[in-house]
Amino acid sequence: MPRDTLTGSRIRERRIMRGLKQSELARQAGISASYLNLIEHNRRRIGGKLLNDIAAILDVEAVMLAEGAEATLIATLREAALDAPRAGAELDRVEEFAGRFPGWAQVLSDARARVAGLERSVETLTDRMTHDPHLAASLHEMLSTVTAIHSAASILAEPGDVDPEWQARFHRNIHEDSERLAETSRGLVTYLEADSEAATELGVPQEELDSVLEAAGHHVPELEEGGAVEDAAARLGAGLSNTARQLLDAWLQRYAEDARAVPIEALRLPLEEDGLDPMRLSARLGSEPARIMRRLAAMPPEVLPDPVGLAICDASGVLSYRKPLPDFPMPRFGAACPLWPLYRALNRPWAMLSMPVQQPVRNETRFQADALATPLGGIAVNTDPLFEAHMLVRPLPARDDGTPATAVGAACRICPRMECHGRREPSVLAG
């Protein structure tokens, strides 16, 4: 859903935050409560004088209501504030900041992402210094050789007579050791240079892939038309590190198989008639639900009745794919909320878990989450299957407010639910 069509949701959110009843806001704005209700549920467009009036009543700039601020951007800004607690960032005004200065907010958010990437590189390099046996052996060899040279040279340089025979021996030793040192140094440089490409990849290949998919809208037109994976990889993979390129190739391969099994044209009518329910679509199209979820995430906006988000994780819980929604952010780094049905599905393989969920970021927006864990690979003798879990999230209609939603978050650091038994670390929102 385009951002400007969510103006009504933002009005509703602001109104509730200010403790104003719908009827009261309608009265002050000079419209009927039923008309405001339609606006708040995004069924009537709003602009011009009425938007300005409502903004004035809610004490917010009209542009904030019209354009809002991306939840993911705000989440990243909160994380940036946590990284610099002494700066005293005004967390209670983060949305206002993001709304009024979106460019600066994006700069800050990008810088925070870059810092996080560099920190991980340093961590990896430190780890490598400690655990790379070749590097450790080379450095040990160099230090031993330097020690031998240092000792022999000191003997020759110190005052006092040294027997000519010993002098000759130490000269020879220094010569031998200096040659050995040169050779070890050259070998080390060659090793590090040969590995420099790998070193540049120490950042975050998964993040590189995420950026490519986000830029492409998670949709690959050439594969929808039966094109070659190699062509799509050449178009999308320019400038990626080797590891990220491998991730992209694997993702495209799966995309191509999915597109062949469930072509976009086969999806249009069922989507119109049955909506986004992956189980119903699966039964109607005769395709497995996980594949249907991936296909929905790959659809361009005009094909879908509502935008969908998708998270895929492996059996260790690491997110291998993320397509967040503005009101259902997914963490760029680190682990997500352990309460997501995605992880519960790993405990109940082959069972479709379907439930309303609600993130505290936009507490008025409820999503239906459908999660399913299925095995990777085929059946093998005496080998336990490895599971992979998918979770599709789709906005629930505003009128559907019957079933209580499961309270979840995006990640602990930016989650205000302090009492949560799944909390791993303190929240930036604490206190």
Added chain:
Amino acid sequence: MAGHVLLIEDEPNIIEAIRFILSRDGWQVDTHSNGSDAVEAVQRKTPDVLILDVMLPGRSGFDILRELRDNPETAALPVLMLTARGQSKDRELAERAGVNRFMTKPFSNAEVLEAVRALGPAHQPE
């Protein structure tokens, strides 16, 4: 003679330099280059001071030191450990294993000489 030193180190030119400076100071110096039979070499040669490298072929200096400390005959033997690994956890490992002095490469001749003199028989309690 100042005393008897056994140097267990696999780097020949380090052996030569240390042997020279200690011999010049009046020490009898024996050497051994292998980790796997180092404990036997210590028992056979009964030195007054042991200089022990950490990274030896066949067995680590930490293991050798632990076995020496477990044996009543060598439990009190003064040991100077040499290593290219200067991390604090290595120093801690050495201290836990019962080292008397710990020195990281590259070290100076004067430092080695001073350490051996301090560990030698003239400085040991009766």
